Amino acid sequence: MRVLQIINSLGTGGAEKLLLDTIPLYRAQGIEMDILLLWDNDTMFTRELQKMNCCKIHIIKKSNRIQDIYNPFAIFKIAKLLKQYDLAHVHLFPAQYYVVFANLWNGRKTKLVFTEHSTYNKRMATPILNILDRLTYCFYDKIVSISKDVSLALEKHIPTQKQKIILIENGVNLEKIENASLISKNEIHPNLSDTDFVLCQVSAFRAGKDQLTLIKSLQYLEEKFKIVLIGDGSESEKEKIIECIKHLKLEDRVFLLGIKSNIYSIIKSVDINILSSKFEGLSISSIEGMASGKPFIASNAPGLAEMVKGYGVLFEIGNQKELAQHIVDLSIDSSYYQSVVLSCKLRAAEFDSAKMVAQHIQLYIETYGSK
Structure with missing residues (x-):
């Protein structure tokens, strides 16, 4: 199974650090996993991952402007890359939206998993964006919640997608x-x-x-x-x-x-x-x-x-x-x-990364197996 992790960048942040620390662990377990960044400015986390030489790092845009993360033309480049993978695991906005549009462009050929990392985002408070936000979740096969509080927030935000929500708590080494x-x-x-x-x-x-x-x-x-x-x-x-x-x-x-x-x-x-x-x-x-x-x-x-x-x-x-x-x-x-x-x-001690990785791998197998 080929899995592509997709995130805005590998700048500082919990989700970014999580991928840096765990991609080598997935690889060690036999998962062929790579990563796609919407934007990169030669960040420390990117350099550290490159030194490990454990996966391919696809970068949509290299620049000094973080605003380039929001370039919607990235959708077409994402669509091209998605064709090479069986499953994509997506993190954060706007990657959350762009991957959905890219997969629709491809005829929904790639299984999609999204991890919700927070109990709140600003889009929830804006009526039009709230509707669009809820719609994007419909196109994910599974939605990972990283805590019970996040699960509760998701169930309130997207009640019709409740059956897709899976609780897998974050872990660290x-x-x-x-x-x-x-x-x-x-x-x-x-x-x-x-x-x-x-x-x-x-x-x-x-x-x-x-x-x-x-x-x-x-x-x-x-x-x-x-x-x-x-x-x-x-x-x-x-x-x-x-x-x-x-x-x-x-x-x-x-x-x-x-x-x-x-x-x-x-x-x-x-x-x-x-x-x-x-x-x-x-x-x-x-x-x-x-x-x-x-x-x-x-x-x-x-x-x-x-x-x-x-x-x-x-x-x-x-x-x-x-x-x-x-x-x-x-x-x-x-x-x-x-x-x-x-x-x-x-x-x-309850939050070891090895436990989290094992749960994700099981989720990937179950999600891809339903294809």
């Missing part, structure tokens, strides 16, 4: 995290020292990730508390973050690290890992943060609450004061700190 080496705080950023109490958030710069709440929480914390933000993304969101840092005069306490290849070493070497999102699916960053051996704090948001409740620490979405208090509580109570660490690691 826990062994890689366990084996990652510790580094000094000065190695994380030159302006950090081992006396600093370092908070870390790994997430793309998108409005839904809400890094601003984490940054604003520093107003209620002592000078020793510092933040490192790992990731990249929307330039407009990045500008808002930089503007907020300058406005609050936090330039010496908040550091933007960009995209890092040693993320596991960093999350194991900071003091607390945090995710302040307004909504999620089943965040790869949350699993990695909980597996890091450090406490994990998250907003009580759809997708995150399901993962973290009863294990890590939750705070009300956007409540910077409550977040600050949780940080203080962990910093002054070593017993509480260690109990949260232990609970988080136990929770993360």
Whole structure:
């Protein structure tokens, strides 16, 4: 069976990281799997996948303009490539739409699987786009939900397609995290020292990730508390973050690290890992943060609450004061700190990538077998 993974790009993001980590695992299990990117700007994840030399990487457009992801003429190039594969596994918008149109152009000869990675998207709130969004799901043979919260959101959004929804929770390579080496705080950023109490958030710069709440929480914390933000993304969101840092005069306490290849070493070497999102699916960053051996704090948001409740620490979405208090509580109570660490690691152990890959392979076999 020949499977083509299709995604907008291999920029920073949970879905992108998931493919980077798991394509070699599918290959090792005998699945002939390649990947198609709508756009690429020589990203770190693309380079890492190229170094592995484990699959073909098809790229529709190489450019410096991320807007090229939205070029509808990509549909015809996708259609040509689809003919070479038995099944396509699609992730994110607009790939979600373009692959449907491409497969229709080909007479629906390729089986389609789509993974829904979030509990919410902006199209749901726009009447015309809401209808179009629901229509596209009709042309997928199976729809993978990555968490129970995502399943509930999908069942509400596309009730007529409920029978197609399959729950397969995300997973990470826990062994890689366990084996990652510790580094000094000065190695994380030159302006950090081992006396600093370092908070870390790994997430793309998108409005839904809400890094601003984490940054604003520093107003209620002592000078020793510092933040490192790992990731990249929307330039407009990045500008808002930089503007907020300058406005609050936090330039010496908040550091933007960009995209890092040693993320596991960093999350194991900071003091607390945090995710302040307004909504999620089943965040790869949350699993990695909980597996890091450090406490994990998250907003009580759809997708995150399901993962973290009863294990890590939750705070009300956007409540910077409550977040600050949780940080203080962990910093002054070593017993509480260690109990949260232990609970988080136990929770993360449930989400190993090998389990997820095996479930996907079974889904591919069942879906293609119904052809």
